Amino acid sequence: MEQKTSIGLLGYGVVGKGFFELLADKEAFNIHRIAVKHPGLHSDIPAGLLAASGYDIISDPEVDVIIEAIDDAEEAFELLKFALKAGKPFITANKKMIATHLPEIIALQSAYGVPVLYEAACCAGIPVIRTAEDYYTDLVNGITGIINGSTNYILTAMGRYRYRFSHALQLAQEAGFAERDASLDIEGKDAACKLSILITHLWGIYIAPDEILYTGIQNILPQDLRLAEHTGGSIKLVAHACKTNEDRFVSYILPKLVFRENILYSVTHEFNGLVLSDTYGDEHLLYGKGSGARPTAMGLWNDLQAFLRGYKYRYKKQVKPEQFNNDYLLTVHVSIPIGLKLPKDLDLVAYSDDSRYVYYTGTLSLRQLSENDWWKHKG
């Protein structure tokens, strides 16, 4: 291609700026215009590039491709629809937007014949969606991963360096690992969005993020991390989805005790790791930086290259979403403030306590965990 590819960039936060910088020495590409929410805050944008709005950029006949890196999922979705109608390919890192609207986004791509690519929405630059989509076809039974960089960074900082939660969170935000609204990361919703996207590409079913059982690290206390250490493991926010025997599906995001023998144990700091388990019982790991300006910019760049080669997602046949297996059993460790009562009829036994908490262990089904949330709150 002799002519430069002309790019319209929506958003100039951590990721947008990272992408702009990545493109600086790529001669075949040109950032045509940039739209930001608060132009007054962006004296760092080169003169002449600032656009009045994302819609203006999309409508600009000189723009070939849209790169979207804004925070607001609903606004991003409106821009996506506008872009597809205008025939402009749309490359995004917006996991919440994609996961929330995926069935509609699939239909829109098909209706307008224009691709949407979003590798950067899952684990930044690590090609996990690509691999789920194109590779190991019909041979993956389950995935287990650490797919949120900021919670992993926080847990590493709390466990290894004894930082307080608030300090670790602040560091993660300063380094650009955590979203502006950190609750999405901390409470597990960000990981649920990514898992939802991966499940669609792996098995052709759509499970909305809110249908996935998820909780984050908001209730992890320093003593939990120390306890984990004493057992020779550490606590990680683990995303898991698998086919169970009956061709039903299980999916959750939960803080789990990960032992040294587990390959995910060495996934620390802002790194992500996704293990794909194949039908032979073998494991395949994809590992790298899962958040931050440059890794995410790299994900966008990879999609831009893929688009230029004619790549698009092919979504497999959809199966019924009610094929959940909520009878799936998990071994759990729960701590409850002293004085608080457990719901009845749970297969849990107290095994330890301290001045404030009683520690229980036992077996619960996903249904028992989904039906109420006594275990999510520590008061």
Added chain:
Amino acid sequence: MEQKTSIGLLGYGVVGKGFFELLADKEAFNIHRIAVKHPGLHSDIPAGLLAASGYDIISDPEVDVIIEAIDDAEEAFELLKFALKAGKPFITANKKMIATHLPEIIALQSAYGVPVLYEAACCAGIPVIRTAEDYYTDLVNGITGIINGSTNYILTAMGRYRYRFSHALQLAQEAGFAERDASLDIEGKDAACKLSILITHLWGIYIAPDEILYTGIQNILPQDLRLAEHTGGSIKLVAHACKTNEDRFVSYILPKLVFRENILYSVTHEFNGLVLSDTYGDEHLLYGKGSGARPTAMGLWNDLQAFLRGYKYRYKKQVKPEQFNNDYLLTVHVSIPIGLKLPKDLDLVAYSDDSRYVYYTGTLSLRQLSENDWWKHKG
């Protein structure tokens, strides 16, 4: 696709049989015929499937795709040429054939417009070629990996379980990790073939396997492994290629001391791991089983799926092969039998000895290592 894809299978050794078994429950595919060198040895091939020769299978109008899994690289190349002329896509696990003839294979694909795919030739089912080809475009500065499963298995067995070399090799062969001609693995040639292929896909240059400085694990002694352990590391057969500052290239396969902090330290047994280092200094790891019947069969299966989606390799612009940087310096540890003299003018100092060997350390350039092979032989 309603009609079954009809496959001609060449070879029914560890890999061919593994592929046949993988296809057993895949309804959209059909193994039409199988060619083997010694039909008398294959009573396990279902009646009616045996073909007189690979050429017969390729000529069979009912065969859509050729899957090649034979040992002999030259015979495989003849079959490949015959298949492309006949318009039959050719999927292979034959790293020696691909690496040795890659420039010609690129030209043939272009001349006949028929694809050759060979993901299984590098690290079995791990999508390393795919990633080098399609992903991180223009952003990878270097790769470092453990890309030979059998030597890694042998080193693990020798270091961890104190097995003798011969016993460890035998186990590797029994498990199907080692080629029939084990010297290819042991002496590093197998890894050099894989590295050569990866370099072409990453940077668009061709370096023939024999142009790569390589040595294997044939001279690693139990005391070397113990010494490594005392330093907190272990010896691994490491493949490395990188761009140096001046846009020149370095490539080698050498046994290296890998410390615990290195992500490749935990790549043990028959596992492979490939680290891609990006221009930002970040590392990306692809990890999984790099040899054996099922992982390799999975690589062939992935290529079959890719072919059906219209995938083909796009080779980037070739640069001059003389862009080697042989001034590149390595810190080396060498042991020389007592009484043997070192070549003159080498920057090496003796730091230890035992009853049979003197141990040296120091800095040598790739040129000094390439120019003669005193360091390869322990007498």
